[in-house]
Amino acid sequence: MTDVTLAGAFTAQESAAIRGDFAILSRTVRGGKPLVYLDSGATSHKPRQVLDAERAFYEEHNSAVHRGAHQLAEEATDAFESARETIAHFIGAPAREVVFTKNATEALNLVAYAISNAAAPGAMDGVDPVLAARFALGKGDEIVITEMEHHANLVPWQELARRSGATLRWIGITDDGRLNLDDLDTVITDRTKIVAFTHVSNVLGTINPVAAIVERARAVGALTVMDACQSVPHLAVDVVDLGVDFLAFSGHKMLGPMGIGVLWGRYELLAAMPPFLTGGSMIEVVRMEGTTYAAPPQRFEAGVPMAAQAVGLAAACDYLTALGMPRVTAHERSLTEALLAGLAQRPWVRVIGPTDGDDHSGAVAFVVDGVHPHDVGQILDDAGIAVRVGHHCAWPLHRRMNVTATTRASFAAYNTLSEVEALLTALDRVPAVFGVAI
Amino acid sequence: MDLYQEIILDHSKRPHHAGLREPFNAQVHHINPTCGDEVTLRVQLRGEGRSAVVADLSYEALGCAISTASTSVLADEVTGHSVEDALTTLAAMRRMLTSKGSDSGDEDEIGDGVAFAGVSRYPARVKCALLGWAAFTDALAQAGVDISTPPTSSPIASTITEIP
Numbered sequence: 001m002t003d004v005t006l007a008g009a010f011t012a013q014e015s016a017a018i019r020g021d022f023a024i025l026s027r028t029v030r031g032g033k034p035l036v037y038l039d040s041g042a043t044s045h046k047p048r049q050v051l052d053a054e055r056a057f058y059e060e061h062n063s064a065v066h067r068g069a070h071q072l073a074e075e076a077t078d079a080f081e082s083a084r085e086t087i088a089h090f091i092g093a094p095a096r097e098v099v100f101t102k103n104a105t106e107a108l109n110l111v112a113y114a115i116s117n118a119a120a121p122g123a124m125d126g127v128d129p130v131l132a133a134r135f136a137l138g139k140g141d142e143i144v145i146t147e148m149e150h151h152a153n154l155v156p157w158q159e160l161a162r163r164s165g166a167t168l169r170w171i172g173i174t175d176d177g178r179l180n181l182d183d184l185d186t187v188i189t190d191r192t193k194i195v196a197f198t199h200v201s202n203v204l205g206t207i208n209p210v211a212a213i214v215e216r217a218r219a220v221g222a223l224t225v226m227d228a229c230q231s232v233p234h235l236a237v238d239v240v241d242l243g244v245d246f247l248a249f250s251g252h253k254m255l256g257p258m259g260i261g262v263l264w265g266r267y268e269l270l271a272a273m274p275p276f277l278t279g280g281s282m283i284e285v286v287r288m289e290g291t292t293y294a295a296p297p298q299r300f301e302a303g304v305p306m307a308a309q310a311v312g313l314a315a316a317c318d319y320l321t322a323l324g325m326p327r328v329t330a331h332e333r334s335l336t337e338a339l340l341a342g343l344a345q346r347p348w349v350r351v352i353g354p355t356d357g358d359d360h361s362g363a364v365a366f367v368v369d370g371v372h373p374h375d376v377g378q379i380l381d382d383a384g385i386a387v388r389v390g391h392h393c394a395w396p397l398h399r400r401m402n403v404t405a406t407t408r409a410s411f412a413a414y415n416t417l418s419e420v421e422a423l424l425t426a427l428d429r430v431p432a433v434f435g436v437a438i
Numbered sequence: 439m440d441l442y443q444e445i446i447l448d449h450s451k452r453p454h455h456a457g458l459r460e461p462f463n464a465q466v467h468h469i470n471p472t473c474g475d476e477v478t479l480r481v482q483l484r485g486e487g488r489s490a491v492v493a494d495l496s497y498e499a500l501g502c503a504i505s506t507a508s509t510s511v512l513a514d515e516v517t518g519h520s521v522e523d524a525l526t527t528l529a530a531m532r533r534m535l536t537s538k539g540s541d542s543g544d545e546d547e548i549g550d551g552v553a554f555a556g557v558s559r560y561p562a563r564v565k566c567a568l569l570g571w572a573a574f575t576d577a578l579a580q581a582g583v584d585i586s587t588p589p590t591s592s593p594i595a596s597t598i599t600e601i602p
Contacts, residue, residue: 371503374475378442378563
């Protein structure tokens, strides 16, 4: 975990320099208003360094990687594989444990479908039986998720339960938007084969107590799968420290390109898993009668991979590393606390989720009772402020918190305190427009 | 901003014809999956086919000001009118909402619906404004009305398309 006490928020000068790297931040919207982008939880903007890296790849090295023997093919393959090393290093993993996918959703589906595929006759031949047993899922077995999950880490497990006959169970949420660990030992049991949970809630910003969940999952021998989409961009993440078995995140939420996600997995687990998507690149030997598969990570990367996006994502990791993840965390925490303090002064606003900065990363969800979040978002948009409204792909979470939808402000390193002020000022128009008593 | 006309705010705070009533020929439940807005809507028809009269349109709406108000206007505009007229109103409403600001609407055709002209400049909100209307069309179909052909009196009779 990051020690934010040693790091400080970015100075005004540093912030200005960071913002200078993001051309889009200088544009105006809705009739000349400066853009105030508070929707990085949905997707972040990309600095010039990332765009330059992608452009340089296309202009200088473009070729299909892992194919051909010409010079460009070599260069493209080198660029792709060195990007893998950079990205792996960013999360404290060896490169061979990093699999590229089109996004985090695909990464999570990859694990779910590999487990399904493991049930096929002969799929686990040659795998150590103890290891193979961890992937065997059927009637009587249980998959545990949480009520806080983004649909990407929820629907794939519902579907896996449906296909396999296993039962889906979940850890509930407390009224203040934290996981309810009181019944951890009754939800995660000897029947549990998989525990899938998010590191940070994409709606509430809650940072979950990973160690307690992992400890319990390990005690019962369950595989752990973590959705790290909202943590890798904002907190220093080290897969060894976390102790999970699989971890998924997307590139586009961490200043990287769209179209690339990452599945990290322990090598011995990846090596035991059958493939999800099949085709070129992922093979060892192909005969008309059958095919053997390449070792990970190639086994899970069928088809020509997204080399330019991998290069761009590596540039994003370099960019974040240069900023310093502890400082990114500290900066975003200062924004989160400023927003929470501002909202606390407005009794007509109700924060959904943790109301302080502790274990709270980069996102604040709120409602104005009596006004639908879409209408709140529209008033903010009119002032040039981009926030997310709706259920943020976490419908069960909203149902649990007794709201149909929320307005969510989410931060990245390029946001500033004056943008938090702009949000609060624009929010003050809401009661007047919709006749809410204040 | 021009989106939240007083008429829209009035309808959203005090929606007309709201509540679910008996009897009804068909009931539908529509959801906007991007925001979770929901409407449950019932229609009661008197008569047969497209000349039948919408005797009652009752509903329970859970949503933003735009979708709630639009469903309220829908109820005002179609209750007591023939299905044929209701489909004409729907076509005019949809034409305005999908015009990206070029069609300000005709009050004779859509009544208070003209207040929603500003919505057409916000593509993300067009779905909100059409939620109740789409549910109504579905309810008519489920009540056995043939809605496959455009209303004869519609000036754009040939261009009715799926709701975006």
